[in-house]
Amino acid sequence: MTLDAADLLARTRDLLAAHPPGATAPADFLRARFDAGLAWVHYPQGLGGLGAPRTLQAVVDGELEAAGAPDNDPRRIGIGLGMAAPTILAYGTEEQKHRFLRPLWLGEEVWCQLFSEPGAGSDLAALGTRAVLDEEAGEWVVDGQKVWTSSAHTARWAILIARTDPTVPKHRGITYFLCDMHAPGVEVRPLRQITGEAEFNEVFLTGVRIPDAHRLGAVGEGWAVARTTLMNERVSIGGMRLPREGGMIAPVAAAWRERPGLRTHALHQRLLGLWVEAEVARLTGERLRQQLAAGQPGPEGSGMKLTFARLNQEISGLEVELLGEEGLVYEDWTMRRPETVDFTGRDAGYRYLRAKGNSIEGGTSEILLNIVAERVLGLPAEPRDDKDTPWKDLAR
Amino acid sequence: MTALPPRPGHPAPRAPIDLLYSGTEDELRAAVRSLLADCCEPAAVLARAETGRPHDPQLWHTLAAGIGAAGLLVPEKLGGAGAGHREAAVVLEELGRAVAPVPYLTGSVLATEILLACACDGPEAADLVRELAVGRLVCVPALPLTLAPGAPLPAPLHDAGGGVLSGTVTSVADAVAADVLLVLADTGLHAVPADRAVLHPVVPLDLTRPLATVTLEAAAGTRLADPATARAAVAGALLSGAGLLASEQLGLAEWCLTETVAYLRGRHQFNRPVGSFQALKHRLAQLWLDVASARAAARAAADALATAAPDAPLTVAVAQAHCSGVAVRAAEECVQLHGGIGMTWEHPAHLYLKRAKADSLALGTAGHHRGLVADFAELPAP
Ligand SMILES: Cc1cc2nc3c(=O)[nH]c(=O)nc-3n(C[C@H](O)[C@H](O)[C@H](O)COP(=O)(O)OP(=O)(O)OC[C@H]3O[C@@H](n4cnc5c(N)ncnc54)[C@H](O)[C@@H]3O)c2cc1C
Numbered sequence: 001m002t003l004d005a006a007d008l009l010a011r012t013r014d015l016l017a018a019h020p021p022g023a024t025a026p027a028d029f030l031r032a033r034f035d036a037g038l039a040w041v042h043y044p045q046g047l048g049g050l051g052a053p054r055t056l057q058a059v060v061d062g063e064l065e066a067a068g069a070p071d072n073d074p075r076r077i078g079i080g081l082g083m084a085a086p087t088i089l090a091y092g093t094e095e096q097k098h099r100f101l102r103p104l105w106l107g108e109e110v111w112c113q114l115f116s117e118p119g120a121g122s123d124l125a126a127l128g129t130r131a132v133l134d135e136e137a138g139e140w141v142v143d144g145q146k147v148w149t150s151s152a153h154t155a156r157w158a159i160l161i162a163r164t165d166p167t168v169p170k171h172r173g174i175t176y177f178l179c180d181m182h183a184p185g186v187e188v189r190p191l192r193q194i195t196g197e198a199e200f201n202e203v204f205l206t207g208v209r210i211p212d213a214h215r216l217g218a219v220g221e222g223w224a225v226a227r228t229t230l231m232n233e234r235v236s237i238g239g240m241r242l243p244r245e246g247g248m249i250a251p252v253a254a255a256w257r258e259r260p261g262l263r264t265h266a267l268h269q270r271l272l273g274l275w276v277e278a279e280v281a282r283l284t285g286e287r288l289r290q291q292l293a294a295g296q297p298g299p300e301g302s303g304m305k306l307t308f309a310r311l312n313q314e315i316s317g318l319e320v321e322l323l324g325e326e327g328l329v330y331e332d333w334t335m336r337r338p339e340t341v342d343f344t345g346r347d348a349g350y351r352y353l354r355a356k357g358n359s360i361e362g363g364t365s366e367i368l369l370n371i372v373a374e375r376v377l378g379l380p381a382e383p384r385d386d387k388d389t390p391w392k393d394l395a396r
Numbered sequence: 397m398t399a400l401p402p403r404p405g406h407p408a409p410r411a412p413i414d415l416l417y418s419g420t421e422d423e424l425r426a427a428v429r430s431l432l433a434d435c436c437e438p439a440a441v442l443a444r445a446e447t448g449r450p451h452d453p454q455l456w457h458t459l460a461a462g463i464g465a466a467g468l469l470v471p472e473k474l475g476g477a478g479a480g481h482r483e484a485a486v487v488l489e490e491l492g493r494a495v496a497p498v499p500y501l502t503g504s505v506l507a508t509e510i511l512l513a514c515a516c517d518g519p520e521a522a523d524l525v526r527e528l529a530v531g532r533l534v535c536v537p538a539l540p541l542t543l544a545p546g547a548p549l550p551a552p553l554h555d556a557g558g559g560v561l562s563g564t565v566t567s568v569a570d571a572v573a574a575d576v577l578l579v580l581a582d583t584g585l586h587a588v589p590a591d592r593a594v595l596h597p598v599v600p601l602d603l604t605r606p607l608a609t610v611t612l613e614a615a616a617g618t619r620l621a622d623p624a625t626a627r628a629a630v631a632g633a634l635l636s637g638a639g640l641l642a643s644e645q646l647g648l649a650e651w652c653l654t655e656t657v658a659y660l661r662g663r664h665q666f667n668r669p670v671g672s673f674q675a676l677k678h679r680l681a682q683l684w685l686d687v688a689s690a691r692a693a694a695r696a697a698a699d700a701l702a703t704a705a706p707d708a709p710l711t712v713a714v715a716q717a718h719c720s721g722v723a724v725r726a727a728e729e730c731v732q733l734h735g736g737i738g739m740t741w742e743h744p745a746h747l748y749l750k751r752a753k754a755d756s757l758a759l760g761t762a763g764h765h766r767g768l769v770a771d772f773a774e775l776p777a778p
Contacts, residue, residue: 245773256775263778272766275773276717283692283714287415294416303685366678373677377657377684380672 003041003052005059011050012038012063026070030106033069039105043089047101055293072107075340079151080104080111084159084178086232091176091217091225100157100178112155114146114179114203115226119396121148122367124161124230125170125223126386126394129205131162131177133212133219140164140177140215142185142208150361152188152201154339155181159229160210161222166392173391174222178214185209190337195353197336233362241289242282247308248315248343248351249278255322262322271322274315281307299376306368309358316352323348413705414482415695421486427463428490431455436494438744445603445747450497451573459487459498460531466504467529469636470512474522476529481636485643485698492647492723495747497604499570501644502536503528506637507578510537513629514585514621521620524576524587533575535587537633538610540567544760545634545712546768549627553612555583559619564611569758571595571608579617585626586617602754604747638759639697639712642719645755646694649687649719649726652748656680656730663735676733683729690722710772717765720756727752 019032033039034048041057043049064071074081081104088100103109120127129144142162152158158179165173179186185208190198217225245253255262256271284307288300320327330349343351359365373379386394417425435455444450460466468484470476477483484505491500508528514521527533540550553563561581571577574590592615595608621629657680660671670676697715700708727749731738738745756762770777 253773253775260776260778263776265778268770268775268777269766271775272717272770275775276714276766276769279714280689280693280718283415283696284689286413287692287695290414290416296416298688300688303688306685307689369678369681370674372681372684377677377680379657379661379677379680380669382672382674383668 003050003056005056008038008041008050008052008056008059009063011036012060016064016067016069021067021069027106029070030072033064034102034105038064040085043101047089047097048105055295058293072105073340076154077104077107077110078340079113079155079159080109080157083113083229083233084111084157087159087176087216087225087229088178090228093213095213096178096216104157109156110151110154112149112151112158112181113229114149114152114158114160114205115229116148117145118147122364124226125174126391126396127161127163127174128396129160129162130166131164131175131210133164134209137209138212139209140175140212142177142179142205142210144205146203146205147191148200148361149188149203150200151339152181152203153190153198153337157181158203159216161226163391164222165220167390168220169388170386170391170394171223173220174226175219176216176222176225177210178216179205179208179210180214183208183210190335192335194356195350196330196333197338199338199341230363242285244279244282245275246282247278248312248319248355249275251348251351252315252319252322255319262324267318267322270318274311274318278311278315281311299372302368302372302376305362306359306365306372309355309365312351312355312358316348316355319348320352413696414699415692417486417695418482421483424463424465424483425486425490428459428465428487429493431458431463432490432494432496436496438495438747441495441497441604441747442741442744444497448597448606449572450604450606451499451570452497455496456498456534456573457531459500460504465500466508466531469505469508470525470529474512474515474529475526481640481701482695482698485640485694488640488643489647489650489694492644492649492751493651495604495648495651495744495751497606499534499536499573501637501641502570503534503574505640506537506539506633507535509633509636510578510585510626510629511535511620513632514625517621517625520587520618521585524620534570534573535576535578536568536570536574537630538565538568538571538577538579538588538593539630540565541569541605541607541754541758542567542760543634544764545631545638545709546771547760547764549580549630552623553579553581555581555586556614559583559586559617560614561586561588561612561617562614564609566609567598567607568610569605569607571610572597572606577610578620579612580626580630581617582623584619584623585621585629586619588612588615588617592616600754602750604751605754634759635709635712636701638716638765639701639708641755641759642690642694642697642712642715645719645723645752646687646690648748648752648755649683649690649723652723652726652730652745652752653680653683653687655745656683656733659734679729679733683726686722686725690719693718707772710769713765713768713772716760717762717769720762720765723752724749724756 015036019029037050038060039048041052042054117127131140131142160177160179164175185206187204189202191202192198291298331347464477465487467476468479472478511521511525528535553561577588579586579588594611597608600607663670693715697712700711731745737743
């Protein structure tokens with residue numbers, strides 16, 4: 001049976017009738033929603049979905065939003081939703097899927113991503129964290145250090161990649177694990193950042209034991225699994241839907257309208273240029289969404305992260321200047337441990353500083369431009385001499 | 397990267413906007429592209445441009461009448477295809493991709509829109525549209541190519557009475573190919589047979605879209621509409637023209653990107669393809685992003701015009717403010733990244749650069765359109 005929009009609308013209305021949002025505790029509503037298969041409609045039945053076309057999610061979301069239904073705070077659990085879940089769905093055992101997907105979606109278990117290391121950022125496959133199998137115990141023993149780990153301080157689980165065979169070239173000897181952040185040997189240390197707060201962390205792994213049942217995919221095949229995660233990481237940004245003058249341009253435009261005293265001709269020109277670019281980026285994202293919905297995915301997705309990173313930085317930079325003396329003031333340098341990146345509730349200075357991360361996190365803009373050039377335009381790769389060398393023989 | 401709520405009292409635009417291409421549009425594109433591949437390759441365009449008469453009547457006939465492109469904007473009851481702006485935009489993409497020297501933008505878009513808006517005023521305009529729709533004659537507006545939507549119209553020509561017109565209009569595009577000129581006079585809009593006008597061709601920056609100074613010396617025309625109708629018709633046509641020009645710019649930019657990528661893959665220096673150097677890959681990737689966004693902006697403008705959306709003027713201004721720059725950048729990168737060959741007369745890159753630069757002045761500069769955005773989006777100057 002393939003479900004269509006009408007079926008999903010009916011199911012959504014049934015859910016709302018059985019659990020009126022006003023009279024239901026948010027957690028209960030979310031549980032009912034997951035169990036009705038309306039969490040991710042394209043996931044299989046029993047795992048939060050109905051096996052419906054992915055594009056019909058919008059029907060459900062729209063109806064629920066209109067009814068004022070609670071959401072699961074997707075920004076707080078973004079790594080789980082955007083990266084861990086699709087990877088577990090694609091590579092997990094039935095047991096893993098049933099164990100992890102429901103609490104993940106409900107927001108009961110926050111996830112983080114233990115990928116980057118001090119010596120392996122853009123060149124992620126160079127990573128050196130070791131996992132060695134203790135065959136008797138059926139457990140892996142993990143040692144190493146991860147870095148820039150967003151939300152490690154609130155996370156219950158992590159997706160982790162580690163090296164299980166140093167004698168083969170770097171892309172081959174990697175294995176993918178689901179790591180319990182409460183396991184002995186996991187130590188999370190705040191890493192304070194440019195905004196003053198510590199949204200990410202260093203994570204030290206010392207003799208951490210991971211049962212083999214928490215391995216995702218085959219031993220040594222972790223790079224393929226990680227690529228699924230990384231692809232989802234980049235795509236999740238392009239699919240976002242904005243209203244006209246949504247996003248970063250909103251507060252600048254509002255300040256411009258409300259405070260004529262701030263206006264200068266030079267700032268006006270820059271504001272108009274950026275307003276146009278923001279509108280064009282919104283349309284490009286909308287076109288991408290329509291392509292996906294029509295089942296003709298275009299390559300535009302690879303570009304949206306690049307575009308938004310640049311725009312966010314330019315717009316927030318303009319905003320600080322527009323504010324004049326106020327732009328000289330920062331709200332609070334106290335070290336904090338936030339649960340989410342807050343672009344809405346914070347001031348221009350914070351937005352300016354935090355946006356600098358947009359062109360680094362999830363793959364730098366330089367790396368993404370390489371990807372566009374090679375995969376979309378078909379330009380030749382640069383000569384590489386690390387492809388066939390065993391990892392242990394690479395310069396570090 | 398988090399969405400902020402929209403400004404209160406600033407409702408989201410009308411919901412259904414279609415930024416994709418329909419099956420019919422794809423078929424139309426294929427037909428136009430294959431015609432242009434046969435009859436309009438760059439060497440032929442250049443050879444023709446050098447004669448000083450760039451227009452190819454044979455090509456125009458096949459495009460206008462054979463494929464039916466001239467009548468896309470014209471309703472069926474007036475002998476047209478009853479299609480719309482989305483389809484015309486697809487034709488313009490292909491014409492831009494080929495820097496085709498045909499009076500499509502001027503005749504099948506601007507003149508057609510003007511006449512359609514005047515057709516309720518009398519049978520003369522309707523009759524002209526019928527001829528235009530089937531490609532039996534070429535009719536272009538006697539207006540400067542730089543005239544922009546939202547800008548004041550030029551002073552009308554003088555009517556000595558009974559439609560006997562005198563005066564001069566500069567920078568009239570495609571006048572040399574026209575059978576009929578649409579003239580804005582103080583008594584309204586007039587159709588003047590081109591052979592009653594004195595044309596002084598100027599040497600154009602864009603070799604593929606000829607310009608002329610048009611002088612009327614007591615030339616008799618037929619009045620099509622009164623002054624108010626005429627002015628509104630011209631204003632509406634300029635909006636459509638600017639919106640659809642974005643598609644021409646998109647097609648042009650796309651050609652430049654595709655050609656440059658192909659060239660850099662094949663060209664070797666330092667014992668490797670030049671296209672494997674990251675400095676160039678990043679520039680091309682950025683250009684690809686620009687083209688992808690130009691496509692969204694151009695499609696939005698075409699769709700807004702087709703559906704007569706209330707925010708069409710804003711969407712058109714956004715498209716023009718964005719796409720002119722993309723086309724010029726693409727053509728400039730094309731010349732630079734082709735190295736020495738890009739500077740030669742024989743390589744077609746210059747035809748694209750010249751068209752792109754001229755297009756960036758046509759129907760309002762990006763700066764003019766940003767000024768319109770300021771008005772529509774309520775972001776006033778100091
Ligand atoms: C706010 C934030 C949150 C993050 N959260 C997480 C997280 O939760 N989990 C996680 O695992 N990681 C996380 N990261 C890490 C992020 O993925 C890396 O920082 C990123 O991939 C870049 O790696 P690097 O920092 O080692 O820089 P490097 O790779 O050392 O890069 C240094 C510079 O060299 C450039 N460069 C590198 N290689 C090339 C190349 N081939 N061509 C051209 N230029 C190149 C880069 O673009 C950059 O400008 C986060 C980062 C930030 C800023």
